[in-house]
Amino acid sequence: MKSGIAWFAGTAVGLGSMQRPTPVKKAGVSRTSLKSLQVISTTCEQCPAGCGINAYLNGERLVQLLGNPDHPNNMGGICAKGIAGLNLVNDPERLLYPLKRTGPRGDGQWTKITWDEVYTTLAGRIKEMIRDGRISELVVDKGHDDPLLDKFISALGVTHTIDRPALKNLNRTTALTSMTGFPSVVEDVGRSRFILNFGANPYANHDQFVGIARRLIHARVEKGARLITFDVRMSETAAKSDAWYPIKAGTDGMVALAMAKVIVDKGLANKDFMDRKTNYSLAMIKNHLSRYTPEKAAKESGVRAVDIGHLAVEFATQRPSVALIGGGVSDHKNGTQNVRSVALLNWLVGNLEKEGGLFYPRFLVSLQPKTADLKSRLNSINNIKGIVELKETNTRINTYFAYLSNPAYTDPDCGSTVGLLKDEKSVPFLVVMDTHLTETAMMADMVLPAATYLEGWGVSSAPSLDNVPILNLRQPVVSLLSAAKVLRSPTFEVGKLLEPMFQPRGEAEEVGNVCLELARRIKGRIAKNLPYKNTHDYITWVISSIPGLKMEGGLKNLKSQGLWTDKASKAAGSRYSSEKGLPALRQKVEIYSNALKQNGHPPLPEYEPLTASKKKKDEFILTTFKSNLWAKGTANSKWAREILHENRLWINKDIARTLGIKNGDRVRVTSSVGSLISRVLTTHLIHPESVAMAEGLGHSAVGNVAKGKRFRGNDQDTNLIWWDKKGNGTNPNEIIERRVDPMGGGFGLKDTRVRIEKI
C-alpha cells in the first residue's frame, strides 16, 4: 500500500532520533518554575554574521534565544535582532499553509491547498519548460542563501537568478574581487591601533556585527586604539568614535585618494609591499595620485585639507592601522571606485595578511566559494538586478519563484516592481515562499510557507574573526512535524507520547526539502544531481567530507556543540601554511585591474564626481540607513517594532530653520520617481546637504505588528500595541531612484536627490 509507506516516511521524519538535535543541559533557568532549561546550540540567521546562539527549551517549548558563549566570533554576545528571533518563530501571524489565489491579483483572497498540489503544479511547469528548452523563462529570486536551492538552480540550468545577498554589497565585492581576487576581507580591528572608518557602521549593522563590534570596542577602550569615522550622519559608530567628520555624500573616494597622495608624498608608504605584492609600483602610483591634492578633496568633500593631511600621517605612522569600507562608500553610482580608493589606503600600508590589518577570510576548504564564480561576477552584466532589468531586456517570463525575497518592498523604486509583478502578462505565474504574507506574496498566485532558520538543518562557514575556520550548524529547535503529517500517521497517539518536541507549526517547510521533492518529481538528470532524502541527509553528506570533524566526534558532537572550529587547518592562524589553501594568495594585489579594463572601465582607482549633487536650497541627497533592529526577520517582531516603529526624516537643524521646518512637522519628500510624506527629526547629527531615513519600516503587508495595528490574537501582547496612532513609518524605497554603478553593477541607493516641502 503506497500510503502506508508514506505514513512510515512521514513519522520517521519526526520520530527518528537520528535526525533530531540533542538538547543538552546548560546554564539556564526558568523564571517561573526555577528549573534549569534544556539547551540546543544553533546558528542565528537574522543577518549574515552567523553568530552562535543557544536556544532554551522549557519542556518542548522554545522560551528564549541567547548568545552562545562558546562561539569564537560573538563570544556570548547577541544583538536585539537575534533575541527577537523568538518573535519570528512564535508569531501568530505566520504563514503556515500553502495558499492559492482565488480572486484577482493582489486582492488577498486565498484558499488553502496541499503540498501535493504545489509539487504537482511546480514540477509540471518546470518539466514543460525543460521539454521545450525554455528554462530561461524561469526566474528565481533568491532572498537568502540556501545550498540546496543553489544546487537545484544549477541542475536545472536556470539562467535568470536574482541573487539578493550578492546584490546587497555588489559594488564592494566587485571592487575587492578586482583587487584581491576575493569578494570579502576580514578586518582585524581587535589588534589595530588606528582605524579609519569610511561609511561603515559596525556598531549597528555589519556583516560580522556582534563579533566586530566587540573587538572594535575592546581595542578602543582597553587598548587605546583610535577610531575616526567619515559619514554623512552620526551613526552609532560615529557616536562612539574619537572623531566624526561629516562628509558630503559620495565623496569618500576623493578623500581617500588625497590621503593616499599625502602618504606617498611624505614617503610613509610601505615600499616593499607595494613593489613586491602589488602590480603597480610606488613610483607609478605616485604619478597617478598627483592630481588628487588635499585642497581639491577639501573643496569636493567638505573635510578640511589640514584634517586630511594629519589623518593620513597618523594612518601611515600609527601601525597597525586599517581602513574600513562600508555602505556609505559603496552604495553610490561611483561606489566601486570609492571602495577601490579606500582599499588603496590599506595597500599603501601593506595591509594584507597582517595582524591589525586585513586578512583573507578563513573558510573550511570544502565550503569555499569557487574562483570561477567570483571572476564571472566582475562583469556587471552577469548580475541580474531585478524584474525591471529583466523586462528592459525583453526577457520572457513563465514562472517567477521568490524565496524569502520581497522585491515589492525592498527594490529601489519599488512602485515599478509592483507594477510589473502585478501584471499577469509580464509575470504569468508568481510563486512566493516566505514566512509571512509579504507585499510580494500578496500579489502571488501561489504562496508557500517557509520554515524559519530555527526550524531546519543547515551548515555554513562564517568568516572567522580570529582566523580559525568555523563550521556553524543550524538545527531545528522547533519541530517541523506538522499537525497534518501527524494526523495522517497511524501511530498518531503513540507518536505524541514518543515525540517530546511535538509542536505543530502548520505545514511550513524548508526550501531545501521543497527543492529535493521537486527534483524527485521532475526525475531524470535533475533527480540524479540531488540524491539526498532531506536536508538532514544533505548536511550529513557535507559533514562526512570534512576529515578533521570526523576525528572530533562527527555529527554527534557537532549537534551538541552547534559549531566546530578547525584548529588544525592549514588556513588557521595569521599565516597560510600553503598557498593551496587559498588560490587568491598566488596573485598580486591588482591596483591596476586588468579584468575591469577588459570590461571597459578605468583600471586604476579614480574619483568620479556624482551628478546628483545639491543644486537648490530645498534639495537634499537622501541617505538610507539600517538601524540596529533592522532585519527581514524582525519586520513583524513586536519587541523590535516597539522600539523602532517610526522612521522620521533626519534633517540638519540649522537648514530646517531656514526652511521654516520644526521638529515633528510633516513634509512631502519628492524625488524623480515619486513622493512620500514623513515627519521630520531636526538634529545636529547630519550633514547639511543630506537627509536620512531608516529602512525597514512602512510595511503595507507582512502582519499587523509590521503595519502598527493593534489586534486580538493568540499572543496577549498584540492587544497592547501602543503606537498604533503614530503609524508605522514610511518605506523610503518608494522614492529611491534605480541608479546603477556601471562598474560594479550594484545600486547607487544613496544618490537620490529629493525636494522637501512642508505640508
Added chain:
Amino acid sequence: MSNKKKRYAMLVDLRKCIGCNACAVACKSENDVPLGVWRSWVKKVEKGHYPDSKEFFLPIVCNNCAKPICVTVCPVNASIKRPDGIVYIDPHRCIGCRYCMASCPYGVRYINPRKKIAEKCYWCHHRVDAGLKPACVLVCPTGAIMFGDLNDPRSDIAKAIAKNAVQVIKPDMGTGPQTFYIGLEQGTVEAKKMKEE
C-alpha cells in the same frame, strides 16, 4: 565562595555601549515584560551644535538603591530589600497602589497591564540565585554591562570600580544607587530624548 555577606552591584561602561538595544530586548524576553512597559531601556541623547555634535547612549535599569525609598513607602511591605542588596517586589503582596512609582526618583517602576501590580528590574535575581548572570549582562554584544559582588575584591566589577571613576544617576537624592556608570557625562540624565523637544 565564602559565607561572607554579598553586596551585588551593576556597572555600565558607557564607553563600550553602542546603543544596540540588546539589553532591552533580552529583558523583555527573559522576564516576559508586556508591550508598553520597560524594565530596561536605552536612552538616546543628542548634544552640541553641528559639526561638533555628539550622540550619547544611556542604558537604564533599576538602581536597586542602598536606601530605597520605594521600600520605605510601601504600605503592605511588598517592596523588599534583600540582604545582598537586590530590591524586589513580592507579587503576592503588592496591591498596585502606585505609591512606590510616585516615590521612585528614577521612574523605573511600572504597573503590569495584565497583572495590575508594580514591577521593575531586580537584576534577574532568579538567574543570580541559580549562579547565572542577569540576561542583559549575558547578551551585551560589547560586554559593557557587568554584574557581581562588590564585597569580593577579586570580582570583575570590584576591580573595574576600583580602577575607574564611576558615577551614579541623581546622587543628590541620597538613595545610594547600586547601578554604577563609567563615563556618564553631565546633562545626559536630564536631557530629553532625541525625538522629543
